[in-house]
Amino acid sequence: MSISGLNTLKKGQHYTAKELDSFISTTDAVLLSNNENQLFTDPEREYKVTHELDGFFEHSEEDAEKHFREKKAYVVEKA
Structure with a gap:
């Protein structure tokens, strides 16, 4: 499976670590x-x-506040 140029992953799909490496190297996720x-x-x-999440909360060391980051986040588990 080639994911060259792919800008998203699909929930329920399987990907090799090699494919995930390529994806994360070219995508802001x-x-x-x-x-x-x-x-x-x-x-x-x-x-x-x-x-698949549209964002997440992150604690900022700069202002000691929590901020919602609008950035795709994917949870993956060993298949």
Whole structure:
């Protein structure tokens, strides 16, 4: 599966770590994984997109406030 030029992932679809790496390298998005920091260690491991979010809250160190960031975020789990 090639995702060259793809600007979104689809909930319920499976992607290899290699495909996710390519996607996140070219897209302004966030990937959240249940695989801790090992998401990209095995390029052929498959992940399923379980959630797609339009944004998230983030704490700012600058003003000590919480701000909503309008940025796509995807939750992926090992398939």
